[in-house]
Amino acid sequence: MRHDGAQTPLVDPQPQAHASMLSTLHIVMYHYVRPLRQSRYPAIKGLEKEAFLGQLDYIQRHYQVIGMEQLAAALVGAEPLPPRSALLTFDDGYLDHYLHVFPHLLARGLTAAFFPPVCAVERRQLLDVNKIHFILASVADQDRLISALNQAIEAASAHYGLASVAHYEATWKKPFGYDTAQVIYFKRMLQHVLPQALRQQITHDLFSQFVTQDETAFAHELYMDSAQLRVMIQGGMHVGGHGDAHHWLNHLDAEAARQDIQKTRSFLDDLGASTPIASFCYPYGGYNATTQQLLQEYGFSVAVTTEPLGVDLGRDTALSLPRLDTNVLPRQGDADYLQLAP
Ligand SMILES: [Zn+2]
Incomplete structure (x- = not known):
């Protein structure tokens, strides 16, 4: 989903110069990651845990894994990214991420960004x-x-x-x-x-x-709680916003969108997640000019979409960074580097 409305430039006004410095950045999007075959719902559309670990091997072999703070610094031109970098992102606050992702990231010395919706964590509401x-x-x-x-x-x-x-x-x-x-x-x-x-x-x-x-x-089994998110933050993980009730923000009126983003910001502040930068992940990838203005107003400096592309800073702004689904990346550590669309 592309947004063409006017907005305050968030990246260097001469993005081409950065694009050449930054070279390749792939932001990878994950949802369910679990031992699917042994689970009660083997048909859920998710990533088998073994395949996830294989994909981590692949990513570590071919990319340098960066964190959200490093990306934010690169977006304002403070620090160039490594020639081939990857940012791992996990949507929807699933307990999967605490149980099956976080321990492996810690063991490998990696960081990632997690985007839980407020109502799932705070009110234990099933989305x-x-x-x-x-x-x-x-x-x-x-x-x-x-x-x-x-x-x-x-x-x-x-x-x-x-x-x-x-x-x-x-x-x-x-x-x-x-x-x-x-x-x-x-x-x-x-x-x-x-x-x-x-x-x-x-x-x-x-x-x-x-x-x-x-x-x-069911909600208690499906989502992380605040205590688990705090443990992940202490373990070096980044937690960003994913809205309150996982609405399409581009379908809400301006006041409802404001309330959603305001709640999201308070939630992140209470968790201790918003330092040094606050990031956002649009539910369903849905956003418009109002959404982006509100994000800026509430101090969010980076936002990711679901558009299936690599990042090109000559084209993408800091509040519309595309992501590749995990499905497009190999799941074996010995796989050769796969050239993906920029
Ligand atoms: Zn989501």
Whole structure:
């Protein structure tokens, strides 16, 4: 997602000079990292722990792993980055990161950036985005799931004045990235197409039907808590913002976006995470000019998107740094260096 609005320049006004000095920077994006095969939800779309460790071997062999502070210094031209550098980022505050990532980073002397949503950590609320993942991982027959979803849409159709199921399917049931047409349809309808109150209700109903009725217990198993995040900060990890309730910030009105970013900033300050720099990761990669103005106002100096590219400081600003999904990188330490799109 590109943002073309005017904004205060955050990087050197002559970025080309930096781009040549910086050469290659890849920011890598991770979500679930766990021993998937032995887990209760082996179908969850995540990275097998062994593959993660293999990928760390690969990254350490071919890149220099940098931290968020080092990136921030490079962005203002204070210090050039190594010729080939990588920044590792972990979204959504999963307990996976504390259990299966952090100990290995510590053992290898590496650092990384973690982006937990406030409500998951502070209020132990299960995010709708995660309910959707675990519903999908719990129902092998995707057509059965789509028919349960479509039944719920039809039942609510008159009340909400919805379009027909046939119309929704024609518009949204298309494969994208690593997902099938059914999965994309399911995600889009429940992520942003249906009215908010309805999609929350349907997500809740399907989660209790197919996964569990105890969302609170599930949230405790899924996310880190503040104490664990503080341990990671003490261990040299960077913790940045990922919004309060994991909303698409570009879909919120300005006041709701302000409240979300303000809460995020207070949360990071309370954790002791905001020194020396505060960073942000846009939920779903969604942002606009208002989001970026608010981030600047609340003192965030670096923000990452989900656009699947390497960083090019001739093109990218400090508040719109693209990231590569872990899936595009090799998972074996002996793999040759893979040239990726700049
Ligand atoms: Zn997220």
